[in-house]
Amino acid sequence: MTELLGNLLLGLSVSLSPDNLLLCFGGALIGTLIGVLPGLGPTATVAMLLPLTFHLPPVGALIMLAGIFYGSQYGGSATAILVNLPGESSSVVTCLDGHAMARQGRAGVALATAALASLFAGIVTTILIAVAGPPLAGVALAFGPAEYVSLMLLGLIGAVTLAHGSVVKAIAMILLGLLLSMVGTDVNSGDTRFTFGLPQLYDGIDFVPLAMGLFGLAEIIASLEQTGGAGRTTAPIASLWPKREDIRQAWPATVRGTVMGALLGILPGGGATLGSFAAYSLEKKLARRPERFGQGAIEGVAAPEAANNAASQACFIPMLSLGIPPNAIMALMIGAMTIHGITPGPQIMAKQPELFWGMIASMLIGNVILVILNLPMIGLWVRLLRVPYGYLFPAILVFCCIGTYTLNNSAFNVLLMAMFGVLGYVLRKLDCEPAPLMLGFVLGPLLEENLGRALLLSGGDPTVFATRPISGSLLATAALLLILMVMPSVRRRRDEAFKDE
Amino acid sequence: MPSLPFSDLRPPSSATAPPRGPSTAPRGTARGALENTLPTxxxxxxxxxxxxxxxxxxxxxxxxxxxxxxxxxxxxxxxxxxxxxxxxxxxxxxxxxxxxxxxxxxxxxxxxxxxxxxxxxWGWRPLLGVTAAVLAFAGTVELLGLVPAVLILVGLGNLAGQPLRPVPLAFLGGTLAAGCVALFVWGLGLPLRVWP
Structure with a gap:
């Protein structure tokens, strides 16, 4: 234990030189500025800015990368809160209450909460990695395909709580997300599915056009419609900073979100993606008045933001020990590490301690610098909301289009975004909410892959999901959750929340 | 136009200018409104x-x-x-x-x-306006380049809401086009075609 803390200090000593601090600061600044543009989610931002780090020495590059990564994530959260545009799957949850808060004039509070909750989660998880990282890597090995299937089912059922209206409709949206995730080439057989013979669809549908269409375009259309073209006005900004009452509500949620995110992040594969969704569901279940969620509950911002940051930190454990990146950004980060001579694998902690610990420490520093950088900028971001909607929405459209286009330089993606915009608007009119759809879409490939694998391993015996202890208990929890949700008493409470404005 | 599973949901003739429908309905008619007069x-x-x-x-x-x-x-x-x-x-x-x-x-x-x-x-006007604007961008960005595509997007998108007057509109389009070229092409070095 002392040895591990010593390692962390070694990492800090590497990454705290003035040069490296400057690189981290620069990375966080550029990452935030690019990441905050609607249409450019963290993945796109990191991908675009990655070349900036190529000519730097390894430690400097990693530190700058950490800055860019945190900056882009925070920028993405800011876009989610300010204009309801999620750039990656975890921001989908931040949109729900963050944007509701922004509409009530509490955008500053939401942004500050997001930053502080992330900071807390980042610091706690880094220390956790330093203290318990290597043994925790073993936890991942207890999870076979059957466990993953049950975990994902639990996550998907939990996603129903993201929506307000009918449980069946929310389930249908999850199923639609799963269906959309199947578009493209099946990894096992190489068969193409739902591609309509279009080569542009062979790689599947990208997250960005789907999210930008379902959330961004549909939101613009709906808000233009509801206000006769003038755009929704936000309430006057009451306060930029969280009040004591806000902090009192937010901190337990932050702690729970951190724990949830760290636990799920340890699981390779889908774990980190589930973090923010699971934290949100948990908060809504624990809340005394769950109907507040979706209406601007501060816990609904604090918990998922903390969980997301904790998960993206904790996922370094499986990523470095097993080499499995949980999402596209982490895959990019691994790519960048490989360029600088860090090969993910079990030996990395022993063979290149200063690089490994330097990286962990740079994550910590990236987090801190991000908060120092962004707390003063909150006033600036919030002022964006005062731009008249007639000017703001064409600008959002432009950034959505360019962001989606530059993903693969493909006009087809922009076309897809337009179609998903229409779909999102229709779904919204029919009171089907898109947030569960996004989780289904993100987890679909993993669910299918693990389902097939679990059945293959069990020789076609479907009882394997119930008989393996971890899998069985996860499945039982999922079933219990589902029963609770369709029970009439719970239904009545959900229906109270069934009011839009 | 490729046919996706939801192609039947696409509005008809999305390339034309949006009609002046009852999209200027008063606030709060979005959900469960009873003053519904439109066939869907x-x-x-x-x-x-x-x-x-x-x-x-x-x-x-x-x-x-x-x-x-x-x-x-x-x-x-x-x-x-x-x-x-x-x-x-x-x-x-x-x-x-x-x-x-x-x-x-x-x-x-x-x-x-x-x-x-x-x-x-249904808010036909914003639906058709926004969709047409985005489709127009998709159609023109490779053919004509970034600057014309942004100008067309802003011009068509403007029709989805309460249209701006010509001078502010030109100012907005010009600023966005110039800003995008500066940011994406010069700043980030993305391989985008700028002019026709």
Missing amino acids: IMDGEAAPLQEPVRAPQDLAAGLLIAAFGLAALWLGRDWPTGTLAYVQSGFFPRMIGLLMVLAGAVVTGRSLLAHGAGLPA
């Missing part, structure tokens, strides 16, 4: 107050969900499902398709039994 694209029902159907919104949602499920089943009718021990590419789509048909049937069935929200009005 879903099943052509109007005036939900006189309808025999008790929850037209749920009926439309249920039918849409079931339609997606059926489309998935039909498109995947020839794909091999394999056995439980060796699942093949047709298994998962069929399973999800069946579950969607089931969910759609439940929602539809409930809409016939229980009272619920009526069909909301």
Whole structure:
């Protein structure tokens, strides 16, 4: 234990030189500025800015990368809160209450909460990695395909709580997300599915056009419609900073979100993606008045933001020990590490301690610098909301289009975004909410892959999901959750929340 | 135009200028509004107050969900499902398709039994305006380059809301086009075509 803390200090000593601090600061600044543009989610931002780090020495590059990564994530959260545009799957949850808060004039509070909750989660998880990282890597090995299937089912059922209206409709949206995730080439057989013979669809549908269409375009259309073209006005900004009452509500949620995110992040594969969704569901279940969620509950911002940051930190454990990146950004980060001579694998902690610990420490520093950088900028971001909607929405459209286009330089993606915009608007009119759809879409490939694998391993015996202890208990929890949700008493409470404005 | 599973939901003639529909409806008519006067694209029902159907919104949602499920089943009718021990590419789509048909049937069935929200009005103008603007960008960005595509996008998108006057509009378009070129082409070095 002392040895591990010593390692962390070694990492800090590497990454705290003035040069490296400057690189981290620069990375966080550029990452935030690019990441905050609607249409450019963290993945796109990191991908675009990655070349900036190529000519730097390894430690400097990693530190700058950490800055860019945190900056882009925070920028993405800011876009989610300010204009309801999620750039990656975890921001989908931040949109729900963050944007509701922004509409009530509490955008500053939401942004500050997001930053502080992330900071807390980042610091706690880094220390956790330093203290318990290597043994925790073993936890991942207890999870076979059957466990993953049950975990994902639990996550998907939990996603129903993201929506307000009918449980069946929310389930249908999850199923639609799963269906959309199947578009493209099946990894096992190489068969193409739902591609309509279009080569542009062979790689599947990208997250960005789907999210930008379902959330961004549909939101613009709906808000233009509801206000006769003038755009929704936000309430006057009451306060930029969280009040004591806000902090009192937010901190337990932050702690729970951190724990949830760290636990799920340890699981390779889908774990980190589930973090923010699971934290949100948990908060809504624990809340005394769950109907507040979706209406601007501060816990609904604090918990998922903390969980997301904790998960993206904790996922370094499986990523470095097993080499499995949980999402596209982490895959990019691994790519960048490989360029600088860090090969993910079990030996990395022993063979290149200063690089490994330097990286962990740079994550910590990236987090801190991000908060120092962004707390003063909150006033600036919030002022964006005062731009008249007639000017703001064409600008959002432009950034959505360019962001989606530059993903693969493909006009087809922009076309897809337009179609998903229409779909999102229709779904919204029919009171089907898109947030569960996004989780289904993100987890679909993993669910299918693990389902097939679990059945293959069990020789076609479907009882394997119930008989393996971890899998069985996860499945039982999922079933219990589902029963609770369709029970009439719970239904009545959900229906109270069934009011839009 | 490629046909995707939801192509039937695309508005007709999305390339034309949006009609002046009743999109300037007053605030708060979005959900469950009863002052609905427009026929909808879903099943052509109007005036939900006189309808025999008790929850037209749920009926439309249920039918849409079931339609997606059926489309998935039909498109995947020839794909091999394999056995439980060796699942093949047709298994998962069929399973999800069946579950969607089931969910759609439940929602539809409930809409016939229980009272619920009526069909909301449709904001044709913002829907068509925004969609047309984005499609126009998709069509022009490679053909004409970034600057014309941004100008067209801003110009068409402007029609979706309360249109700006020509001078502010030109200012907005010019600023956005110049800003995008500066940021994406010069700043980030993305390989984008700028001019025709």
